[in-house]
Amino acid sequence: MHSNPQQPPQGYPPPYPQTVVVQKKGGGCLKALLIGAAVLAGLIVLGTILKGGGQSDTQASLTDTPEHATQTHKAKKPQVPGLGDVVKDGKFAFKVTKVEKGLSQVGEGFTVSKAQGQYVLIHLTVKNIGDEAQMFSDSAQKLIDAKGRTFDADSGAAALGLKDSNAFLNNINPGNSVNGILLFDVPKDVRLKAVELHDSLFSDGVTVSLAR
Structure with a gap:
């Protein structure tokens, strides 16, 4: 069991x-x-x-x-200096105060000079901000139009026809300033863009807008 x-x-x-x-x-x-x-x-x-x-x-x-x-x-876009603004290049500080254009001639009598196109006069103040004398010459300055063309100053016409040019081989001592006039012979239909200012022929230069 x-x-x-x-x-x-x-x-x-x-x-x-x-x-x-x-x-x-x-x-x-x-x-x-x-x-x-x-x-x-x-x-x-x-x-x-x-x-x-x-x-x-x-x-x-x-x-x-x-x-x-x-x-x-x-x-962030920088503003381009214009009339009345102080700009610096090398030993010089510049201030463009006035622009004249449309002049057919400058000077009187035997000192008269006639423009091929028209004369443009750039009035400016130049101050020596360096520590030694520096030569200011209009031949180092350039005028630029709206097409990007550059024009040289007419030193001969300025020296003969402008009593207060002060732009032909003017030696400026430290701390001193002069009122000068740059004279350019340009086409009658030119549109001004800027003037390029230099303390010498070999400096980088600084641009002042003339556009209005």
Whole structure:
């Protein structure tokens, strides 16, 4: 006679109920809950990052728009000096005070000079800001028109026809200043753009706008 293996022998208490399966089920549920919570937290963090990145991209795109770049470029564009502005080149400080044009001749009698086109007179003040004497000469100065052409000063006509030229080989001591006139012979239909002023033939020069 065989005893049932599932039945305890007579005289012994029944074994404790097995809880292994219950514990496994309980552990699986807890693990699932933890994984779900972790996934949810990850999605929240990812959403926050993507949202922040989108705002940064939008702000960057607004900053980098062509209109903004153009405004920045305009703000940084330097202003070209004009009439009444003091500019410096080497040992000289210049200030253009007046422009005359349309003169057909300068001087009187034996000192008269007639223009091939028209005479343009550039009135200016020249001051020596260096620590030694410097020669000011109109031959170092250039007139520029709207087409980009450059014109040399007419030293002969200025020396003969302009009493107050002071622009032909005038030696200026430190701290002194003179009022001079530059004379240019240019076409009658010329459109003036600027005058380029130098303290010598070999200096870099500085440009003063004459456009109006």
